[in-house]
Amino acid sequence: MESTAINCTHERDQIAAFRDKGVWIFVGIDLVVFALFFLVFLVERSAAVAVFQQSQQQLNEHIGFANTLILITSSWLLVKSIRSMLVNQKLGRFYLLASMLMGMLFVFSKLFEYKAKFDAGIGIVDNTFYTFYFVLTFIHFCHVVGGLIALNIIYGCLKRPATVPVKSEAESVAIYWHMVDLLWVFLFLILYLLN
Amino acid sequence: MKSALLHNEDLVWVALIAVTITSWFLFEKMEAVAAVYTIILISGLKVGAIGVGYMEANRANRLFRYFFSAWCVGVTVVIALFRLLQH
Numbered sequence: 001m002e003s004t005a006i007n008c009t010h011e012r013d014q015i016a017a018f019r020d021k022g023v024w025i026f027v028g029i030d031l032v033v034f035a036l037f038f039l040v041f042l043v044e045r046s047a048a049v050a051v052f053q054q055s056q057q058q059l060n061e062h063i064g065f066a067n068t069l070i071l072i073t074s075s076w077l078l079v080k081s082i083r084s085m086l087v088n089q090k091l092g093r094f095y096l097l098a099s100m101l102m103g104m105l106f107v108f109s110k111l112f113e114y115k116a117k118f119d120a121g122i123g124i125v126d127n128t129f130y131t132f133y134f135v136l137t138f139i140h141f142c143h144v145v146g147g148l149i150a151l152n153i154i155y156g157c158l159k160r161p162a163t164v165p166v167k168s169e170a171e172s173v174a175i176y177w178h179m180v181d182l183l184w185v186f187l188f189l190i191l192y193l194l195n
Numbered sequence: 196m197k198s199a200l201l202h203n204e205d206l207v208w209v210a211l212i213a214v215t216i217t218s219w220f221l222f223e224k225m226e227a228v229a230a231v232y233t234i235i236l237i238s239g240l241k242v243g244a245i246g247v248g249y250m251e252a253n254r255a256n257r258l259f260r261y262f263f264s265a266w267c268v269g270v271t272v273v274i275a276l277f278r279l280l281q282h
Contacts, residue, residue: 024259031266038270042277049281065219069212075249076208083204178250182242186270189238193222194231194278 023172027179030143034183037139041132041190048128055129056195058122063113064192067106068184074102075181078151078174085158085167093158096151096170099177103148110141133191140187143180150176207248211241232275239271 045052081095114134117123124134150173157166218237221230243264246252252263 021256024255028259028262031263035266035270039273042274046277046281061222065215068215072208072211072215072245075245076204076211079204079249175250178245181249182245185238185241185245186274189235190274193218193234193238194274 020168020172023175027175030179030183034186037136038186038190041136044128044132045190045194051127052129053195055127055133056192058120059133059192060113060116061192063109064188067109068188070102070106070109071181071184074099074106075178077102078177082167082170082174085170089158093155096155096158100148100151100155103144103151103177106144107141107148110137110144136187136191140180140183143183147173147177147180204248207244211244214241231278235271235275235278238274239267242271243267 077095077099081092081099084095085092117130122130124131154166154170154173157169214237218234221234221237246263246267253260255263
């Protein structure tokens with residue numbers, strides 16, 4: 001009986017270690033892909049600085065700034081959630097919910113920004129800058145939505161009685177969520193601030 | 196001391212918010228070329244702080260730690276270089 005329990009714990013630890021490694025590999029690949037996106041953007045920008053600068057001025061940098069604060073705060077709340085998860089599950093759930101709400105705020109803010117652009121007659125094929133703007137921010141947007149789905153699953157697990165240890169799963173999702181946050185920092189820089 | 200500060204998520208958050216507001220102020224008010232490079236540097240530092248303070252990249256295996264440091268520095272330097280070459 002005892003040996004079965006030990007085997008179970010050992011197996012769970014192995015799965016957690018394997019998942020952890022998988023998340024770091026995934027994050028690494030994603031970072032490389034985004035680094036290539038940034039590089040291509042910068043090369044294209046250097047070929048048409050005037051077009052890029054003119055188009056950049058049409059972006060709402062206030063929304064970009066607000067989105068940066070939102071994602072930073074969401075990451076912070078997620079860290080607080082994970083650190084309080086084992087001590088006080090209720091508090092962990094509260095912080096997780098708050099983190100998800102900030103993520104949703106980012107989604108709504110981004111959708112609002114897209115709508116404003118489409119309403120102004122600006123589309124993905126208008127010029128190279130807008131192609132990059134829509135493609136890069138939409139890929140990032142999909143990352144945010146994916147992260148929110150994963151956080152929602154963790155939240156669902158936390159609501160059940162504390163029989164299933166979800167801290168390591170939550171940590172894996174958090175690594176991904178922080179990656180989404182740090183990618184936005186560079187996206188905000190090259191799309192909005194580099195003028 | 197440095198490590199303890201970076202592991203305090205509240206301090207990291209305050210620092211990130213403060214430097215984000217600083218870079219916003221530089222973007223809005225400053226015309227100087229140095230302001231642009233300061234904004235780029237701040238972004239690089241922010242990414243590093245998120246990686247170490249929140250993501251705990253320093254807890255990952257050694258290969259990822261080196262990769263992440265190189266990624267942060269590399270992307271920041273490339274952005275700064277392109278900016279330099281364009282003007």
